[in-house]
Amino acid sequence: MIEIKECSKSFGALQAVSKVSLDIEEREVFGLVGSNGAGKSTLLRMAAGILKPDEGEIRIDDLQVFDNEEAKKQIFYISDDCYFPANYTAADMASFYRLYYPGFEHQRFSKLMRQFLLDESQKISTFSKGMKKQLMTLLGICAGTKYLLCDETFDGLDPVVRQGVKSLFAAEIMSRDFSPVLASHNLRELEDICDHVGLLYKGGMLLSRNLEDMKFHIHKMQCVFTDKKQEDALKKELDVLKVDHQGSLIMITARGTRAEIMAKIQEKNPLFCEVLPLTLEEIFISETEVAGYEIQNIFF
Numbered sequence: 661m662i663e664i665k666e667c668s669k670s671f672g673a674l675q676a677v678s679k680v681s682l683d684i685e686e687r688e689v690f691g692l693v694g695s696n697g698a699g700k701s702t703l704l705r706m707a708a709g710i711l712k713p714d715e716g717e718i719r720i721d722d723l724q725v726f727d728n729e730e731a732k733k734q735i736f737y738i739s740d741d742c743y744f745p746a747n748y749t750a751a752d753m754a755s756f757y758r759l760y761y762p763g764f765e766h767q768r769f770s771k772l773m774r775q776f777l778l779d780e781s782q783k784i785s786t787f788s789k790g791m792k793k794q795l796m797t798l799l800g801i802c803a804g805t806k807y808l809l810c811d812e813t814f815d816g817l818d819p820v821v822r823q824g825v826k827s828l829f830a831a832e833i834m835s836r837d838f839s840p841v842l843a844s845h846n847l848r849e850l851e852d853i854c855d856h857v858g859l860l861y862k863g864g865m866l867l868s869r870n871l872e873d874m875k876f877h878i879h880k881m882q883c884v885f886t887d888k889k890q891e892d893a894l895k896k897e898l899d900v901l902k903v904d905h906q907g908s909l910i911m912i913t914a915r916g917t918r919a920e921i922m923a924k925i926q927e928k929n930p931l932f933c934e935v936l937p938l939t940l941e942e943i944f945i946s947e948t949e950v951a952g953y954e955i956q957n958i959f960f
């Protein structure tokens with residue numbers, strides 16, 4: 661487990677991270693979201709043991725992480741701005757990481773590169789941005805570390821690759837102790853990948869929640885009523901977060917369990933009613949409102 665306790669970091673007069681406390685559990689995909697400049701990279705770099713917190717502490721499996729080789733062997737960190745030595749091929753990078761991570765699986769790396777249609781003998785300088793991100797992710801998985809810290813690594817990957825990486829993460833979590841942490845400024849990039857999401861805002865941790873728990877308390881329904889009065893009465897009875905109309909269809913996002921909301925809708929005899937899937941952004945509307953913020957002010 662990664663335990664972050666009351667961690668702060670300033671650069672001169674600028675406080676990048678302010679008294680953040682956070683537990684990142686094992687064997688789940690943790691999404692760290694926040695707008696540009698919220699402090700995600702700074703927090704990840706502290707968690708990777710690259711930056712020393714000004715105050716507070718970060719422990720990885722009960723080991724203090726800064727300046728501690730033993731703790732760092734359990735972490736693979738992918739920066740948002742990866743450096744590759746000139747003329748290096750992907751295979752050269754794998755050999756380089758094998759020196760630091762003794763459990764590095766070179767054969768598996770070659771196999772995964774082929775699966776992802778990447779050529780390990782190709783110079784990295786000729787890779788596209790997305791290909792470099794895929795390469796780093798595969799290197800990170802093959803390093804065999806327990807924790808994989810990814811800074812904006814998923815942003816901009818095409819849907820097929822995203823799906824491939826998502827399946828790879830799921831398979832790793834099933835087969836070994838593996839916990840990826842994915843930082844992104846875009847909630848949509850973390851959609852369908854994370855089990856738990858932490859929201860950073862102006863250097864502070866606004867909330868950290870399990871997605872399944874959040875989904876239990878907020879639902880989106882699509883219904884049709886014969887009479888506008890039924891809709892108006894329903895809106896008064898539900899804890900409504902958002903209402904959209906599309907012709908005669910009404911989409912209501914409300915707080916409550918599925919059974920509670922459905923029961924209230926059924927009382928109004930709708931012509932039609934079904935549950936719609938919620939996006940991460942819709943789920944966060946409710947949570948940020950409880951914390952006293954508007955999601956638009958946090959992300960846009």
Ligand SMILES: Nc1ncnc2c1ncn2[C@@H]1O[C@H](COP(=O)(O)OP(=O)(O)OP(=O)(O)O)[C@@H](O)[C@H]1O
Pocket residue numbers: 671674675676694695696697698699700701702703740844845
């Ligand atoms: N080395 C540094 N020196 C000075 N200021 C820094 C440094 N690193 C980060 N900062 C500042 O700290 C704040 C948080 O930056 P950070 O990179 O952690 O944010 P972020 O959430 O990762 O943003 P982004 O999504 O844009 O990558 C910003 O105001 C940034 O300018």
